[in-house]
Amino acid sequence: MSESELIYLLALQRIPYVGDITAKKLVHHFGSAEAIFKAKKDRILAIDGVGHKVAKLLDFSAYEREVLQEINFIQENGIKVTYFEESTYPEHLKHCIDAPILLFEKGNIDLQHKKIISIVGTRKATNHGIAFCEQLISELAPLNPVIVSGFAYGIDICAHKAALANNLQTVACLAHGLNQIYPKSHQKYKNEVLKNGGFISDFWSDKTFDRKNFLKRNRVIAGISEATIVIESAEKGGSLVTADIAHSYNREVFAVPGRTTDSFSKGCNELIKTQKAQLITSAADLVYYLGWEIEENKPKQTQLFVDLSGEEEKVLNELKKLGKTELDVLALACQMPTFEITTYLLSLELNGLVRPLPGKMFEVI
Incomplete structure (x- = not known):
C-alpha cells in the first residue's frame, strides 16, 4: 500500500455514514480509495446502498488536514498500518464482513500461520477465574499459541500476564488510539507486551476512551482468532458480546462452567446452555475441539523416563x-x-x- 493510497483510505474512514462494510464496497467497485474521491457523483450514486449523503461528503479537501496530522502521528511513532487486502492482514479477521479496512499496530506482532485464541471475561475476576486462566495458558504453552485479549481489568490482563510469563506472544486489542493506554494502571505492562507481541487498534490517535468504542473493539478480538474463551462473566457484559460476535462469525466459542449460585458464572453457564459455547475445563478440551497438534513439522522423540500419574x-x-x-x-x-x-x-x-x-x-x- 502506497502512502498516497493510505492518505485516501484514511480520508474514507473519516466520512460520516461510511463504515467498514460500505468502505470495502466502494474500494472494490472503484479499485482504490483514491479513485473513489475522483469519481463522478452519478457513479457513486449508482452503487447499491450508497446515497446522496455519502456522495455529497466525498470531498477529500474537507479531510486533508486531519488526515495529514494522522499520517504524521503514524510515521513519528512507528505505527504499522495494514490494509484489509494485503497478505499481512490477519487471516481470520479478513473473512469477517465488518472487519476494519485498516488496522494500526505497534510492537512485534506476528500472526502469520499461528494458533490464535482470544480470552475474555469479567473485569471483576475471582481467584478461581484467575487461577483457571493462568493454568489454561500454562497448559497450552507447548503449542505456542498467540493469546489475544482486550487489556482491561480482570481476566483480560490476567491472560496477557500469563502469556508473558510463559514466553508466549500476546496481542492487546484497544478501544482507542495507540497514543494512550487504558486503564492507566496497566501502563506498567506496556513494554513487555510490545516486546512479546503488541497492540492493535482500528481507532485513530484522536479517539480516547469511550464505552461505545469497546463494542466496536470486541469484533476485532472475536474475529482475529480461531476461538474465543470466556472464563468468567455475569449475565450481561462485554465478554458475552464478544462471544456472540465470535458465534456469528462461525468461530469456536468456549465457556468455563460454574455453580449456578455464582454471579460470574451465570453468563458462561448461559452460553453453554444455549449451545453458543462448548464447555471447557482444561486445555485438553480446546486442543481436542480445535484439532490442534502438539508440534508441527517436528517429530517428537519418545521420552524414556517420564513420571506419570x-x-x-x-x-x-x-x-x-x-x-x-x-x-x-x-x-x-x-x-x-x-x-x-x-x-x-x-x-x-x-x-x-x-x-x-x-x-x-x-x-x-
Missing part, C-alpha cells in the same frame, strides 16, 4: 492393548468420562508417548 499410566496401558483407538472407545475401556481422559491424553502427547490421529483416534508412539 496413576490415571495417565492406566490410559497409556489401555491404549497399548487396544492399538489405534477412538477416543470414546478408550474412555469406555478406562472407565473414565471423555472430558477427563482428554486431559490425560494431552499430557501423554506432550511427553511424546501418544499421538492423535484423524477421526478422534489415538495411538501409542
